[in-house]
Amino acid sequence: MIELTSEEKLLAQKFNKLKQEAGSHSPSIFTFKQKLPELDIKVDACFLSNPYATDLFLSYFKREVMDTGKIRELLEFYPSQNNVIAELLGEFLKVKPERIFVGNGAIEVIQAVLHNFTRSKILINIPTFSSYYEFVKDGVEIIYNTLKKENDYRLDVNDLIEKVKTEKPDTVVIINPNNPDGGYIPIGNLRSLLAELASVETVILDESFIHFAYEDSSFDPINTQALTDTYPNLVIIKSMSKDFGIAGVRAGYGVMSEARVAALVKNGYLWNSNGLSEFFFRLYVREDFAKDYELVRKRYIADTIEFIDALSKIEGIKVLPSKANFVLVEILEGTTSMEFVIALLVKYGIYVRTANDKIGLVGEYIRVASRTKEENELMVNAFKQLTQ
Amino acid sequence: MIELTSEEKLLAQKFNKLKQEAGSHSPSIFTFKQKLPELDIKVDACFLSNPYATDLFLSYFKREVMDTGKIRELLEFYPSQNNVIAELLGEFLKVKPERIFVGNGAIEVIQAVLHNFTRSKILINIPTFSSYYEFVKDGVEIIYNTLKKENDYRLDVNDLIEKVKTEKPDTVVIINPNNPDGGYIPIGNLRSLLAELASVETVILDESFIHFAYEDSSFDPINTQALTDTYPNLVIIKSMSKDFGIAGVRAGYGVMSEARVAALVKNGYLWNSNGLSEFFFRLYVREDFAKDYELVRKRYIADTIEFIDALSKIEGIKVLPSKANFVLVEILEGTTSMEFVIALLVKYGIYVRTANDKIGLVGEYIRVASRTKEENELMVNAFKQLTQ
Numbered sequence: 006m007i008e009l010t011s012e013e014k015l016l017a018q019k020f021n022k023l024k025q026e027a028g029s030h031s032p033s034i035f036t037f038k039q040k041l042p043e044l045d046i047k048v049d050a051c052f053l054s055n056p057y058a059t060d061l062f063l064s065y066f067k068r069e070v071m072d073t074g075k076i077r078e079l080l081e082f083y084p085s086q087n088n089v090i091a092e093l094l095g096e097f098l099k100v101k102p103e104r105i106f107v108g109n110g111a112i113e114v115i116q117a118v119l120h121n122f123t124r125s126k127i128l129i130n131i132p133t134f135s136s137y138y139e140f141v142k143d144g145v146e147i148i149y150n151t152l153k154k155e156n157d158y159r160l161d162v163n164d165l166i167e168k169v170k171t172e173k174p175d176t177v178v179i180i181n182p183n184n185p186d187g188g189y190i191p192i193g194n195l196r197s198l199l200a201e202l203a204s205v206e207t208v209i210l211d212e213s214f215i216h217f218a219y220e221d222s223s224f225d226p227i228n229t230q231a232l233t234d235t236y237p238n239l240v241i242i243k244s245m246s247k248d249f250g251i252a253g254v255r256a257g258y259g260v261m262s263e264a265r266v267a268a269l270v271k272n273g274y275l276w277n278s279n280g281l282s283e284f285f286f287r288l289y290v291r292e293d294f295a296k297d298y299e300l301v302r303k304r305y306i307a308d309t310i311e312f313i314d315a316l317s318k319i320e321g322i323k324v325l326p327s328k329a330n331f332v333l334v335e336i337l338e339g340t341t342s343m344e345f346v347i348a349l350l351v352k353y354g355i356y357v358r359t360a361n362d363k364i365g366l367v368g369e370y371i372r373v374a375s376r377t378k379e380e381n382e383l384m385v386n387a388f389k390q391l392t393q
Numbered sequence: 394m395i396e397l398t399s400e401e402k403l404l405a406q407k408f409n410k411l412k413q414e415a416g417s418h419s420p421s422i423f424t425f426k427q428k429l430p431e432l433d434i435k436v437d438a439c440f441l442s443n444p445y446a447t448d449l450f451l452s453y454f455k456r457e458v459m460d461t462g463k464i465r466e467l468l469e470f471y472p473s474q475n476n477v478i479a480e481l482l483g484e485f486l487k488v489k490p491e492r493i494f495v496g497n498g499a500i501e502v503i504q505a506v507l508h509n510f511t512r513s514k515i516l517i518n519i520p521t522f523s524s525y526y527e528f529v530k531d532g533v534e535i536i537y538n539t540l541k542k543e544n545d546y547r548l549d550v551n552d553l554i555e556k557v558k559t560e561k562p563d564t565v566v567i568i569n570p571n572n573p574d575g576g577y578i579p580i581g582n583l584r585s586l587l588a589e590l591a592s593v594e595t596v597i598l599d600e601s602f603i604h605f606a607y608e609d610s611s612f613d614p615i616n617t618q619a620l621t622d623t624y625p626n627l628v629i630i631k632s633m634s635k636d637f638g639i640a641g642v643r644a645g646y647g648v649m650s651e652a653r654v655a656a657l658v659k660n661g662y663l664w665n666s667n668g669l670s671e672f673f674f675r676l677y678v679r680e681d682f683a684k685d686y687e688l689v690r691k692r693y694i695a696d697t698i699e700f701i702d703a704l705s706k707i708e709g710i711k712v713l714p715s716k717a718n719f720v721l722v723e724i725l726e727g728t729t730s731m732e733f734v735i736a737l738l739v740k741y742g743i744y745v746r747t748a749n750d751k752i753g754l755v756g757e758y759i760r761v762a763s764r765t766k767e768e769n770e771l772m773v774n775a776f777k778q779l780t781q
Contacts (some may be wrong), residue, residue: 059469079445083640116661132629252471273504280641
């Protein structure tokens, strides 16, 4: 049992209120600063983001934008249109630019794809990222494929294929690695799965966390973009917020058929970049930045593996295997997930995400992001103390 | 007749190619820099933006974000959700937050409103901002109310009402001041018009340029937000790019019925702000900034009036009355609008927008933005030389 002081209890009440107001997503750090200034957050481990990549981006941004006066044009002028950014990305990703849809964050791509291409029935594995069921339009039927607790919520490819055969959805959503559990489908299995799903109208493959996944100890990048050549029904969605540590920039893209991109930009989505995201995309495709980025990506993966290993050794919690930059942790000893979250927050200033709103989870779970090596160590110690 | 040197002709060809690729909107200054670096643009008078407001925003941004290290959190963290920004705006604008929809630029609000609320028939005054007819979904019938050349393209309120009665559109679009001609509907007339349109399902009032309009020599702000109390069918759309000189930030909002905002945010639009726009909105509602802004707004209006007056005295062109920060200019003496644009560009480095793609205009027109006092003087001199 975790005991709170009366002061901690008061903070806990205020936190609960804010959390309720934010709906199914965690309140942002800005919202906290505005509404709960007495809360001193030391580690934001709700926040799924590579902090080393933020450092890297910031160093380029400072050198090339802030120190040069270029910041003015970035704020003042209209960003380039969607097709200009798509052209840059296409060359870098070796994908035809006409197959790239640039979004104001991956969330806009998710919204656009669901609103425009999902017709009447969508199949979603749960637990999942809630926007996939929250953003579907009225009238669309949602079918859930419930991942099994006894299987650590890993996707059983055969179960999914079976469900597709019986339910005949027009859209299937696959997140790889999955959110909130980090379950990873190896590229070989993914290929077989996509072959089986070839007759489904739209297969969404959300790879927002793919930069944190690895197939072997080289941690080399996993590249699936070419799969959209083989499978015209495939829509790959990519957030840049997490891997590049730039959630405030709002950058994401989708790779899909030319016809789909054309359909989307026909009636809108012209200026959905902003000055920051245009700068980011222009940087992202540069060789010097790409080389620097590879270093911080691999460093972060190494730290994350170390973090997950350390958490796994703590008794009283169960840590699920993950190839994302976060881990789903089950609280075993009679403490609710919310009690655990609040204790971490008010006692240690560590903000983790309760997963008690995630449909499909059976038990008390929290989702913990990997942060810097130092922050991860703080977290491991706090977890040890709380579970003693 | 305007004569070009062979060097100027080559530049002209390259410019034409870029222009064609950009479709119905001018290529951005970033696109030019990337693709046509030999072009030295001294004045970008395509660009509808208050440069003094950019200076002001930049001074706050530098002091509060760049010099303090706050830039990191702005880039790194997720911006607040739509409802948090709406709450700030609501207090400032004296509108219920539930009636405010925050957009990634006004263009997103336009797109969202057209895609979600226009059912089958839309009435648009032409000439107009092209997105209003380009963004409507397939299957929606577009009816044009053609503004009359002999009336300087001013909106005849009775004509519009007549057209609404006969055509029975579910959506009517009014831009005040209108783009591309700057025609202004005084607030008294607007009230009468809205009363007549009370039975139309959706009336869009785009006030992207309203901060540049004035009813008397005090240049006091024109405030229409309260009209959404009286007319639940009214959707006011407001860009912040032009008046605040921050197009790269992507900030805009709409004021509409609670039910409409709820319908929009129900299936998406959660994180459509970015770090920059959240900073901007938080600044916009501050008293100190608002006071400073009023000064640069009025200064720019005064400069714009002076600019339009000076242009009006030049022979060979006809300058239409405008209460926006731009003016529509008819080229009278046998030169096409495109020839005039190219001559200004290659001889003087002045980039103005041809209006030859604007449906509803009869004749050769260019649209010229008011810039700084010095830039405006450069333009007046160039116009004088070209029309000699």
